[in-house]
Amino acid sequence: MSVTKKVAHKAEAVKGGVKKTVGRATGDRTLEAEGRADQIKGDTKQAGAKVKDAFKH
Numbered sequence: 802m803s804v805t806k807k808v809a810h811k812a813e814a815v816k817g818g819v820k821k822t823v824g825r826a827t828g829d830r831t832l833e834a835e836g837r838a839d840q841i842k843g844d845t846k847q848a849g850a851k852v853k854d855a856f857k858h
Contacts, residue, residue: 807850814843 820836823829 807847810843810846810850812843814840814847817841817843 817836817839821833821840822836824831824833824836
C-alpha cells in the first residue's frame, strides 16, 4: 500500500474524530454520528492496509 493512501486513511480517521468531538461539544447528534462513521471507515481502511502489507511481505 502506498504511503499516500496510508496517510489518507489516517487523515480520514482523524477527521472523523474531530467531527465526532465537535458534534458532541455542540450537541449536534448528526455531526457526531457522521464523525463516528468517518472514524470507523478510516480505521477499517487502515486495518485492511495492514493486512495487505502483512501478506505482501
